[in-house]
Every structure is written in structure tokens, then in C-alpha cells.
Amino acid sequence: MDGDDATPRPRPRLEDVAVEVGLSTASVSLVLRGAAGPSAATRERVLEAAARLGYRPDRAASLLARRRSRLIGVMMDVRSSYHGELLEDVHEADEQHGYDLVLSTVTRTWNEQRAVETLLDSRCEALVLLGPEASAAWLTALDRQLPVVVVGRPFPSAGVDVVRASDDVGVGAAVDHLVGLGHLDIAYVDGGPGTIATGRRRGYRMAMRRHGLAHRIRVLRGSHTEEAGLRAAPVLMGDDAPATAAIAFNDRVAVGLLDALSRAGVAVPGEMSVIGYDDSPLSRLVHIGLTTVSQNSQQLTQHAVAAVVERLDGGRTDHREVVLPPQLVVRTTTALPPRRRSTG
Numbered sequence: 001m002d003g004d005d006a007t008p009r010p011r012p013r014l015e016d017v018a019v020e021v022g023l024s025t026a027s028v029s030l031v032l033r034g035a036a037g038p039s040a041a042t043r044e045r046v047l048e049a050a051a052r053l054g055y056r057p058d059r060a061a062s063l064l065a066r067r068r069s070r071l072i073g074v075m076m077d078v079r080s081s082y083h084g085e086l087l088e089d090v091h092e093a094d095e096q097h098g099y100d101l102v103l104s105t106v107t108r109t110w111n112e113q114r115a116v117e118t119l120l121d122s123r124c125e126a127l128v129l130l131g132p133e134a135s136a137a138w139l140t141a142l143d144r145q146l147p148v149v150v151v152g153r154p155f156p157s158a159g160v161d162v163v164r165a166s167d168d169v170g171v172g173a174a175v176d177h178l179v180g181l182g183h184l185d186i187a188y189v190d191g192g193p194g195t196i197a198t199g200r201r202r203g204y205r206m207a208m209r210r211h212g213l214a215h216r217i218r219v220l221r222g223s224h225t226e227e228a229g230l231r232a233a234p235v236l237m238g239d240d241a242p243a244t245a246a247i248a249f250n251d252r253v254a255v256g257l258l259d260a261l262s263r264a265g266v267a268v269p270g271e272m273s274v275i276g277y278d279d280s281p282l283s284r285l286v287h288i289g290l291t292t293v294s295q296n297s298q299q300l301t302q303h304a305v306a307a308v309v310e311r312l313d314g315g316r317t318d319h320r321e322v323v324l325p326p327q328l329v330v331r332t333t334t335a336l337p338p339r340r341r342s343t344g
Contacts, residue, residue, distance in 0.1 A: 012055040020049040070099050072308055073119030075112065076130045078105035079225075082251065082280040082297070083130045086151065089301035090128055097309050099125075116142065126308040128301075133194045143319075147311040149304045152295065153195050155321070161307040162321040165295035167196060168203030170326030174247045174275045174293055175207035177328055183245040183273065183337050187218040189232045189257065191249030200249055200277065222249055229256025237266060244272060244337040251276035251283045251292055258288065258333070269335035279329050289332035296324050 014032075018025045023046070030037050031046040038046070072094055076083040087103065094101050102122045104115040112134050119127055126147040132139065140159030142148050149161040178186050188204040191197030201219060208217045220235055222228030229248060236243045248254035254276030261268055268274055276283055279294035303322045310316040
């Protein structure tokens with residue numbers, strides 16, 4: 001048969017590299033693992049031959065040969081840009097402790113339980129779960145199988161390690177900022193059901209009461225997505241006394257709100273101030289410049305990975321909760337309310 005041979009070439013093996021450079025497979029393995037022993041010249045020969053042959057280590061076989069996989073599983077929501085940033089920080093922290101990362105994502109059709117099952121099938125030694133909404137009972141049972149660290153969510157049970165920011169304090173700081181600018185009609189676009197949303201909603205209500213604004217509390221039904229902000233905009237603008245400021249459950253909701261306000265010709269922050277939550281990469285774009293609440297993602301992930309290492313390598317058996325103070329990041333979407341601006 002004429003033409004190119006479609007039969008795939010066999011994958012180069014460690015033995016092929018050894019034959020190529022005239023060394024034992026043990027010596028070649030030392031070089032490819034970065035272990036001490038071989039000279040610089042030998043390392044150069046082996047690495048050059050491996051690259052030329054297209055050799056890639058069989059990671060699955062390597063893991064099976066060990067008693068430990070040194071793999072940490074991470075579950076994230078693929079639709080969350082903030083989770084993407086957390087994932088990058090987790091990966092960096094894992095590497096510092098000599099662990100590798102296995103990722104499993106939650107999507108519209110792939111729920112948390114199926115995502116976790118994928119990580120268990122991958123022989124992960126511990127799990128880092130980003131903002132899970134699963135029940136406390138299920139997470140506690142999971143922790144009996146292997147160490148589990150929940151990131152970003154308060155937990156009503158002492159059954160797992162928790163690393164989170166104080167959500168009610170974060171939203172309270174957002175209210176304080178707006179009141180300090182002179183806003184009184186401050187609405188909150190909710191995040192729907194779930195423990196995280198409950199904490200942030202509570203923080204809004206508490207802060208409004210603290211400022212003597214209980215009679216002005218306005219909580220609009222919402223969700224985790226931009227759609228919630230799009231739906232909230234006409235409600236915020238439609239009253240005889242429209243809100244002069246809005247705090248959103250997260251940055252995605254805030255961006256949806258900003259988009260709807262822009263389409264309606266409402267100037268931000270001239271006619272309405274907007275605050276998000278998470279300090280996601282999206283919020284930092286120059287044309288958005290969203291005032292938001294940072295959860296100190298790098299510190300969250302460092303504490304989360306440290307908790308895993310303490311249990312896997314240090315033998316810790318108790319469970320801990322680390323609560324970090326959030327920080328308000330003021331950018332360009334908040335300013336004086338319009339009536340104060342006009343009289344100032």
C-alpha cells in the first residue's frame with residue numbers, strides 16, 4: 001500500500017534511552033529523576049537522547065511502583081475565574097512541598113460527588129475542595145477516607161479542615177466603605193442558597209443595622225453568575241427612590257450588574273456605586289476597575305496545602321479551622337452618591 005504508514009510508532013521506553021547513550025537503565029533513571037550521582041556530562045547526554053527520542057516517563061507506572069502517590073486532588077468550579085486563581089496558587093504551594101496536583105472540575109453536568117470520585121480513582125492522598133456546597137455529613141464521611149480541606153466555606157461540623165476568609169466581615173467592610181462615602185440606600189444582590197451566600201448576606205444585614213440603616217435593607221434574589229446582576233439592574237433602577245449603591249455576592253454578579261447599568265445609560269460610579277466580592281482577575285481589568293473584597297487567595301491556599309502536609313507527613317489527627325481577615329480593595333466603581341456629589 002502506497003502512502004504514509006499510519007501505524008503509530010511505539011512509545012520510547014527507558015531502555016531505549018539507555019541503549020542510545022550506552023548506560024544502564026538505573027543510571028538513566030537517576031538522571032531523569034534529577035537524583036544525585038551522575039556527572040554533568042552524563043546528564044547532558046541522557047537528556048539530549050531522551051529529547052531526541054521523544055521519551056516521556058510513564059507516570060502511572062511510576063506511581064504504582066511507590067507506596068505513596070504524593071498526589072493532592074483539587075475540586076473546582078470550572079466556571080469560576082476566582083477558582084482558577086486559587087488553583088494556580090494551590091499548584092505552586094503543592095510543588096513547594098513535593099506534591100503534584102490532580103484536578104477535577106464541577107460543570108453544568110458534572111456535580112461535586114462525581115468530581116470527587118474522579119479524584120479518588122486517581123489515587124489522591126488528600127483533597128482540597130474549593131467552595132464546595134455538599135452536605136456536612138457527606139464531607140465528614142469523605143474525611144474518614146482521606147484528609148479533606150475545605151477552602152472558602154464555613155463548616156458546621158468539626159469533621160474536616162477549613163480555611164476561609166470571614167465573609168460577614170468582608171461584606172461589612174463593603175457597607176462601611178459605602179456609608180463612609182455618604183450612601184444610605186445600599187442594596188445587596190444575593191448569591192442564592194448555600195453556606196457561603198448565607199454568611200455574606202448575614203454580613204450585609206448586620207452592617208446595615210450597625211449603621212442604623214435596618215429600615216433600608218434590600219436583598220435582591222440572585223445566584224453566582226452574571227445573570228443575577230443583569231436581572232438586578234432594572235429592579236435597582238425602577239423604584240421611586242432607586243439605590244445609590246449595590247454590593248454583589250461575587251465579582252461575576254457585579255460584572256453582570258455593571259454591564260446592565262452601562263446598557264441602560266447609568267453611569268458608574270456617578271449615578272450608582274458597585275462593589276463585588278473575591279477580587280478575581282476580571283475585577284482588576286482596567287476597563288472594569290471593580291471595587292471588591294479580597295479573600296487573600298494566596299494565603300488561603302498556603303494554609304490549605306499546609307494543612308494537608310501536616311496530616312499526611314506530620315501525622316496530625318485533629319481538625320482545624322483557619323479564618324483569615326478579608327480586605328476591601330477600592331478601585332473605580334465607588335464614589336460619593338449623586339445627591340451628595342451635586343451639593344458638595
